[in-house]
Amino acid sequence: MTVVLPEQPIASTQNLQAKDLSLKSITVFNDRAEVKREFQVTLKAGLNEVRVENVATSIESESIRIDGRGPGTIHEVQFKEEPARQDEIDSDHVKQLVQKLKEFEDKKAGLGDRKETFSNRLKALDTLTTNFGKSNESATLKFDDSTETSLEKLFDYHEKKNIEIRAKIREYEKEIKHIDEDIQKTNNEINQLRASRHWKRSILLLLEAAEDGTKIDLELAYQVYNARWTPSYDVRVQTGDKADGVKLKISYFGNIQQDSGEDWKDVELILSTAQPRLGGMLPKLGTLNAQFYRPPPPPPERAIRPMVMRKSLRRDVEEEESYSMMEACAFGGAAPQLKRMEYTAEENVLSTTFTVPQRKTIPSDPSEHKVTIATMELDAILHYDVVPKKNTNAFLTAAVLNTSVYPLLTGQASIYLNNSFSTKTSIGPVYAGEKFDCPLGVDPSIKVQYKPVHKYQQQLGLLNKSSSTTNEQKIIVKNTKRDGVLLTIHEHIPKSTDEKIKIKLFTPEVKPGINHEEDNKSLKLPDVGAKLNNNHNLEWTILLSPDEERELSVKWTIDYPPTETIEYNEAF
Structure with a gap:
């Protein structure tokens, strides 16, 4: 459908800042977030242009949606991206850092002035001492007791003040050094937050009203990247x-x-398990052909690799990116009122959402x-398990x-x-x-010893000979607790992958007819006794009394043709 915009002048233009619009809710996904803002505008009769400036730097332009209530018509929604001055697009957090940086620099300048004042005092003191007695070079300086006393007092005063002034200068130098570190740290943080943020992003709305003073309520929704929850x-x-x-x-x-470029202040947070990045398209299956394998021909001795030329595309800085996001639609006073559902956890068809009980600032x-x-x-x-x-x-x-x-x-x-x-x-x-x-x-009060395995090997049969190996594993367990404990020992019992390999478990005796699915759905302690689980591993559960020590034996044999060699590979 093509929307033909009416040829008429713009009755009014309003510029709004995104951060000043009320936040209705934030839904956070595992790789992005959806922001919903609500605001009211007053229109004049005719076409009105409403510009929402400085939206998030990481906005997904295709996700912008506008809905509203009131006697008016939405003709167009556009996303615009244009170069901007840095102070126009700085977030509140960056502006606070800029103000903090100015305070550091002012403090550094004040300390520098004080340091310079004390440096001048030191120079004046040195000059006074150096020039003493030179005021009347023709006069003969008579040394007597009073002269000596005066000189000692002068030099003592010079030494005392010299030490005091130099200590003060060092103190100011130390403070200036710390402030320089704060300035560098703040500058780095500002630069990091400003990185790749040199564009002004705005959403342009074209609305029509029948008469002056028309008030409409709008809800703006869009998705932003650089946001997640775990x-x-x-x-x-x-x-x-x-x-x-x-x-x-x-x-x-x-x-x-979240580092989306917008601060989320005092907002209702909803955490969703949905995964928008996975999309909703069912993957398609092609035809799987079965055919004989044919090895590819060997490459020529001198294969010339073709050179591929790629043209680099670059967007002109002066160019505006404009997306038409919505066709013309009308909304009136009879539009249904949108209701907000209050819930703690809600399970949808494809996801679960959690509403955080209190409003938060992120x-x-x-x-x-x-x-x-x-x-x-x-x-x-509670129960105990060991894989010795x-x-x-x-x-x-x-x-x-x-x-x-x-x-x-x-x-x-x-x-x-x-x-x-x-x-x-x-x-x-x-x-x-x-x-x-x-x-x-780990509970150190349960002691377990795993003895070296003992193997017996022999040849069986007169005509159809086979090799037989018996494996016996001793496990010693001891309970040093004051209470009895239920302990499950997990041990490998190999699984045959060939009919010529025969494995038999002698001890312990395994319970028949174990329903593994039923065990996974019920909350109960493991039954005392031995069983083989779905992975063909032994699970042997015993009840150990206080201070009881017990020796357990796991014994199994494997029979196989004598001309073959058996290897054991653990697969998960």
Whole structure:
């Protein structure tokens, strides 16, 4: 559809600053943010030009949207980018730094003046002492007791004042040096924030009203880059006297960082799990042809590599970039009122959004700002795990069921066990209703020894001979705690990849018919006994009484043709 603009003069022109427009909300994604501003304008009869100047330097021009209420018509929305003076596009933060820099420079100038004053005093004092007795060169200076006393007093005074003045000069030099460092640091910060920001970005609206004094309410929305959020967690567990029935308290944080060129002041923040950069297009599959492999012909001895010439495109500095963002549309007083939904967490078709409970201010700078999304208390059960082949430490693990309405996205977690920091780990992604394991750190009161493996090798069969190797692994575990513990030992049992390789587990005896899917959906302690998990590894759970020491034996055999050599490759 082509929009034909009416040929009539502009009745009024209004210039607004983006930072002065009220912020309705900020929705932060993992790689950008959507800014919504709302404002009211008063129009004259006819066409009115409203220019919103100095929008974010990292604005995505194709994302600009305008909506409104009132008896008027939107004819056109344009994005304009043009060269600008630096003071026109500086953010409030940069302006504060510029003012701070001026204060440093003024202070440095004052200290320099004082230093110069004391330097002049020192010169005058040296001149007075040097020229003493030269006022009447023809007179004969008589040395007597009074003369000697006067000279001593003069030189003592000179020495005392010399030391005082030089100490004061050194003090001023030290202060000036510190201020020079502050000036350099502030200059660097200003230059960093001003980098690549030499363009004035504006949104031009062409609105029409039927009569003078028409008031309309507008909502401006656009996306900006250089903004993101990532989740993090504080996890606190009190073990108490029991290993089950404990509560796991999670503080859910959003870490927001934005350097978009606009400060977000006192705004409603919404954190979204949507990923706009991935797009919404379903990838297409071509035809997969199966054909015989034909090796490519060898390259010639002297292959001449063609030279590719690329033309460098450059945008003229004086050129204005103008995008027509919207076709003409009308809005009137009968337009439906937009409602703001109040929620803590809302699950949409493609994403989940979190609304931060309090309004926040996030300046445009490189620092990270932490906000609290929610706190939750989940039921957890504790058990111990050890993988002695790789690490003989016993790890305390909390099995947790996410009974909250919040999905736990992938993020770093600080673990606190019984009010003491234990470890850092990663959590997520875990959605509502899913079970997850939260590692709580190493417990030194569970001792584990992993003995060297003992192997027996022999030849079997008269006609169809085969090699047989028996592997026996001894593991010694000891509980030095005052309470009994449930400990699961994880150990490799090789998995055959060929029918000629036969593997048999002798000890421990494995429970048949384990439902692994059911185990992953229920919150319960592991059953005492041995099982093979989905990766064909042994999970042997035992109950250790207080001060109990036990020797465990894992024994398996592998049979294979004697002409073959067996190798073991660990795959994840």
